[in-house]
Amino acid sequence: MSKISIIIPTINEANNLPLLLSDLSSIQKEGEIIIVDCGSEDKTIDIANIYGAKVCISKERNRGFQLNLGAKNSKGDWLIFLHADTRLNHDWFRKINSFLKGNKNSIYYFKFKINNKKIVYRVLEILVNFRSRFFKQPYGDQGLIIHRTTYLKNNGFRKIPLMEDVDFLRRLKKTIDLKQLNSSIFISSRKWERTNIFLQAIKNWQFRRRWLKGESLKSIYSDYYKK
Structure with a gap:
């Protein structure tokens, strides 16, 4: 069994995926990377194969379905769900390694940062990190790290095209501790531009x-x- 399984849903992410897969290359023998694609027409799958990722094909364009399919095909003790347009620091795995040896009943997520230098995005970062930490409402683009037993015990992501992260964490919030990692995830600003x-x-x-x-x-x- 691998230590971690990184699950990434994709649809036409050829421009972003090489950057993320480069960030993830440091895990080497520590785990596996699973790309769950739902019909890309660009080079997404070719890029995944070049980087040695396992590719699963989703019959539905439905992110909840994709994430759950990736989890079902994974072998890791810990499941890490990432969006394809995110980036991680070079030392991300070293920073989370101690958490992976700790409480298996907690769900971890990264600090929210936006990969754009405009000041307005610093304001958004403050608001999102405040909401995540004090109201226990991180979203899927912040990266979610969940132990396999916790994921399966709580029936994982529902097969819904939106709100799959909100739905999942709402079901768990009263029984599972949500903890912010001392490491940032960098979100693409494309959705706000x-x-x-x-x-x-x-x-x-x-x-x-x-x-x-x-x-x-x-x-x-x-x-x-x-x-």
């Missing part, structure tokens, strides 16, 4: 509110991808 970041934050909050009130994810998904 075409809009005002604070207006987008409000829109995202409204999407979550609609979902929590019971609105169908099909309707929310349609509105989310109109942008």
Whole structure:
């Protein structure tokens, strides 16, 4: 059994994936990298193969389904879920190694940083890290590190196209301790570059509110991808 399994859902991520896979190359014999692709038309799968990642093909364009498929095909004691457009520090594995020897019932996540020098993103970083640490609400783009037994015991990610991270952590928040790592994950600013970041934050909050009130994810998904 590998020590860790890193699970990355993809769809046309050829521009971003080589950077992340380079960051992850330091794990070598410590674990495995699993790319779960849902129909990329670029070189995503070729890049995954070049870097020696295991490739799983998802029959659905559904991130919750992809993450769960990756977990089912993994062998690691610890599951690390990452987005393809993120980056990690060169010493990320050394920093998390001590946590992997500790409490298997905790879920760990990285400090949130945005890979853009604009000052406005520093404000967003402060707000997100405050929300994550004090309200126990990290999201999937911050990287989630979960022990296999905890993941399986709590039925993993539901097969939903949006809010899979919110749904999973809401189910676990009262029984599992969420801990922020002393290491940052660098998020691509691409999702905010075409809009005002604070207006987008409000829109995202409204999407979550609609979902929590019971609105169908099909309707929310349609509105989310109109942008």
